[in-house]
Amino acid sequence: MPEASAKSGVKPGVIVRGMGLSCALGVGVEACFTRLQQGAVTPIPWTISNLGDAFTAPVYAVPGTPPLDMPGRAVALIEGAVREAISASALTHAEIAALPLFIGTSAFSLDRDATRVNVDESTAAIGVQPVIAHQQITLIVQRLLGNSGQSFAFQTACTSSANAVLSAARMIELGWYEHALVVGVELANLATIAGFSSLQLIATELKPFDRNRQGIVLGEGVGAVVLSAASRDATGLHIRAGGTNIDSYRVTMSNPDGVTIAELQQRVLKRSGIDASEIAGIKAHGTGSPMNDSGEAAVIHRVFPKPPPVCALKSYLGHTLGACGVNELIVMAAALRAGVFPATPGFDEIDPALNIVPTRVASVAGDGLYLLNYFGFGGHNTVMIVEQRS
Amino acid sequence: MRARVMRCTAVSHYFHRLEGEFPSIDGRLAAVTRERYRRIDRFVQLTLMGAAECARKHALSRDCGLYLSSGVGPITSNVLVQDAIHRDSRMPMPFSFVNTLGSSACYHVAKELDLAGEAVMVARGSASFSAALTCAQADLESGIVSQVLVGAVEECVLPAERHRALLRMGADVTVAEGTHWMLLEPDEREGVAVHDARLVNADFDGYESRDAARLTSFVAGHDKTQFGIVMNGPGKSVLVSLE
Numbered sequence A: 001m002p003e004a005s006a007k008s009g010v011k012p013g014v015i016v017r018g019m020g021l022s023c024a025l026g027v028g029v030e031a032c033f034t035r036l037q038q039g040a041v042t043p044i045p046w047t048i049s050n051l052g053d054a055f056t057a058p059v060y061a062v063p064g065t066p067p068l069d070m071p072g073r074a075v076a077l078i079e080g081a082v083r084e085a086i087s088a089s090a091l092t093h094a095e096i097a098a099l100p101l102f103i104g105t106s107a108f109s110l111d112r113d114a115t116r117v118n119v120d121e122s123t124a125a126i127g128v129q130p131v132i133a134h135q136q137i138t139l140i141v142q143r144l145l146g147n148s149g150q151s152f153a154f155q156t157a158c159t160s161s162a163n164a165v166l167s168a169a170r171m172i173e174l175g176w177y178e179h180a181l182v183v184g185v186e187l188a189n190l191a192t193i194a195g196f197s198s199l200q201l202i203a204t205e206l207k208p209f210d211r212n213r214q215g216i217v218l219g220e221g222v223g224a225v226v227l228s229a230a231s232r233d234a235t236g237l238h239i240r241a242g243g244t245n246i247d248s249y250r251v252t253m254s255n256p257d258g259v260t261i262a263e264l265q266q267r268v269l270k271r272s273g274i275d276a277s278e279i280a281g282i283k284a285h286g287t288g289s290p291m292n293d294s295g296e297a298a299v300i301h302r303v304f305p306k307p308p309p310v311c312a313l314k315s316y317l318g319h320t321l322g323a324c325g326v327n328e329l330i331v332m333a334a335a336l337r338a339g340v341f342p343a344t345p346g347f348d349e350i351d352p353a354l355n356i357v358p359t360r361v362a363s364v365a366g367d368g369l370y371l372l373n374y375f376g377f378g379g380h381n382t383v384m385i386v387e388q389r390s
Numbered sequence B: 001m002r003a004r005v006m007r008c009t010a011v012s013h014y015f016h017r018l019e020g021e022f023p024s025i026d027g028r029l030a031a032v033t034r035e036r037y038r039r040i041d042r043f044v045q046l047t048l049m050g051a052a053e054c055a056r057k058h059a060l061s062r063d064c065g066l067y068l069s070s071g072v073g074p075i076t077s078n079v080l081v082q083d084a085i086h087r088d089s090r091m092p093m094p095f096s097f098v099n100t101l102g103s104s105a106c107y108h109v110a111k112e113l114d115l116a117g118e119a120v121m122v123a124r125g126s127a128s129f130s131a132a133l134t135c136a137q138a139d140l141e142s143g144i145v146s147q148v149l150v151g152a153v154e155e156c157v158l159p160a161e162r163h164r165a166l167l168r169m170g171a172d173v174t175v176a177e178g179t180h181w182m183l184l185e186p187d188e189r190e191g192v193a194v195h196d197a198r199l200v201n202a203d204f205d206g207y208e209s210r211d212a213a214r215l216t217s218f219v220a221g222h223d224k225t226q227f228g229i230v231m232n233g234p235g236k237s238v239l240v241s242l243e
Helices: A002-008 A029-036 A073-089 A093-098 A133-145 A157-173 A190-198 A259-271 A290-303 A321-337 B026-030 B042-055 B075-087 B094-099 B103-113 B128-141 B160-166 B210-220
Strands: A013-023 A044-048 A055-060 A101-104 A151-154 A179-186 A221-230 A236-246 A279-284 A310-312 A368-376 A380-389 B005-017 B065-069 B119-123 B148-154 B176-187 B227-233 B236-241
Touching: A013 A029, A013 A073, A013 A157, A013 A321, A029 A321, A044 A190, A055 A190, A073 A133, A073 A179, A073 A221, A101 A133, A101 A157, A101 A321, A133 A151, A133 A179, A151 A157, A151 B128, A157 A179, A157 A221, A157 A236, A157 A321, A157 A368, A157 A380, A157 B119, A157 B128, A179 A321, A190 B075, A190 B094, A221 A236, A221 A321, A236 A259, A236 A321, A236 B103, A236 B119, A259 A290, A259 A368, A259 A380, A279 A290, A290 A368, A321 A368, A321 A380, A380 B103, B005 B042, B005 B128, B005 B210, B026 B042, B042 B075, B042 B103, B042 B148, B042 B176, B065 B103, B065 B128, B075 B094, B075 B160, B103 B119, B103 B148, B119 B128, B128 B148, B128 B176, B128 B210, B128 B227, B128 B236, B148 B210, B176 B210, B176 B227, B210 B236
Parallel strands: A101 A151, A101 A179, A279 A310, A279 A368, B065 B119, B065 B148
Antiparallel strands: A013 A221, A013 A236, A044 A055, A151 B119, A179 A221, A236 A380, A368 A380, B005 B176, B005 B227, B148 B176, B227 B236
C-alpha cells in the first residue's frame, strides 16, 4: 500500500475506527475479549441424523442466541455486529448512508434450508433472490443502515473477508473512499457441516500446531469493521499492508513446503518497507489440520529466522471460514488495544516436525507490527500486516 | 477520485442462450489450455476457457492480477450439494462441495496461466464485472500489479425451468451462459467515453453479467487496442476510446 501513497504524495493511513462481533466468544467486542481471557471455548455438538449414518460434529456457535435453525437468526446476528461497529465509529448519518460495503463470505449460494437458518424470510418478500448469499447479506446491511453505497462481495473461501479488508483499505489509501464498512459472515448450516465432513476434515477437538492435531472444528460468526482514512500517527490499529496469491499445489491445500506463502509474505514485507525482524507477533491461520499447520510452520521458519511469538485463535472461535479474516482481526485488535497477545488453547504437545510453540499463556503486547495469516481452499493465501499505535 | 486508463490488450467473449441444451465446450477448452481437465464443473470450464482464450498469444507477467466476477456463481455445484442433502438425504460429493466455492475457479486459472499475483473473486449482482474492474484498478493504481486479467462468468442450472425458479425469472426468459474477459494494462493516454447507446445490446437482456457481455462483445468487434476502461466515480467504470 505505501507505493500508492508515494505516487500521490499523500500518505493516508487506514485505521480500524469501529468494530462489532458476534462469535463463539460472545456477542459484542468487549464481551468477546473478556471471554477470551478466560481460556478455550467449548463447541456444542450438532448431531446430523438425516444423511445416512448419524454423526455428531462440534460447532463453535454464538452463545445466547436463538437455536441454529431459528428463522431470522442470521439477520439478528448480522444486524447486531454491524450496529455495534457503526455505533463505535461515530460516523454521521450522511457518511453511513454513503459507506461502501465490502462483504466476505465463503458461501456463494445458501444452503436450501438457509431460508430457515441463514436468511430472514422477510427479505424474500422484498424481492431478493434467496439463493444468492452475498446479495442477501448486502441487502440486510444496506436496509439496516439506509445505505446506498457501492458493494463488493468477496468469495475467496477462508480468505474472503481478509481480502475484503485489504481491498477496502487500498481504496481508502488511494483516496477513493474516506470510510468503508467490511462485514464477514459465516453461519452454521447443514451444507457446510456435511461438506467438510465429506472431506473428512472435521476433528472433535481443535489443537493448533499440536502433535496430536487432527483437523478443523467449524465455527460461526459475524464481524464488522469500519475502516477510515487517518494520519499515519493516529492512535489505534492501522491496516499497514497486505496481499494475496494462489498456491496451485492442490485445490484444497497449499504446498506443505510453504514456498508459495513465503513468497507472498516476503513480497508484502518488501513492498511495505518492513523487515521481518520488525514483526512483533504472528496471528497464525492455525486451523489445527495436519497439513495446514505443517505448511504454515514451514512458512514461519522460511520467513523468520527468529520467529516472533505465534498465537492461533480458532480454539476460541472455531474456524469461521470466510468470516475469519474480519473476526480474527477484531479479536486481535481488541487484545492489542488492551496490551495483550493472546494464548493458544488446545496446544499441548510440540510437534517436532513443525517446531512451532504457539503461546501457551497470554503475554504483554506492545505497540508495533503484527502479521495475520489467512489461507483457504482454491489455494488462496492472504497476509495482512497491522500496526498498533497507542 | 482519479485513476488512469486501463488499456485493453486482449479480449475474449463467449455467450450462448439455451436452446435445448448447451453445446459441449470440451474441444474449445482443450484448444487453449495446457492441461487436460477432468472433474471440473461447467463453471470452472467456462472460467478456464474464457481466461485462457483471452490470455492466449499474450505474455502475462507473473504478477498479473486475476479478478473473477459472477452474479450467480457456481450454481450447478451448489444445487448438486443441496439435492444430495435435502432431496436424496445423503452426504454431498467432496468435489461438488469444493466446487461450490468460486475460489476453485480462480485456482484453476492461476495454475493454467502460472499466475502468482493478487487473485480474488468478487460479486455485485448484475454489476459484478464493474466491481471486479474497480478492484483491478485499485491494485493497478497501488502499483502492486502491472497487468490485470478481469473476467465475468455465468452458468445455468439445467433444466432451465429450475434455473428460472431459483433466480425468480419469468417463464419467458431465455437463460444463457457466458464467459467474458479483458486483459488490461495501465496507459497514460486520456480516453473519450464510449456512449452507452453504442454498448446497448438487447441480446444480453436478462443475463446476470450483461455489463461484461456488452463490453466484451463490443470490444471484440473492434480494434481492441483502441479501447480502455477508466473509473468515472466510486465503483463505476466506463469504456473509453483511446483514438
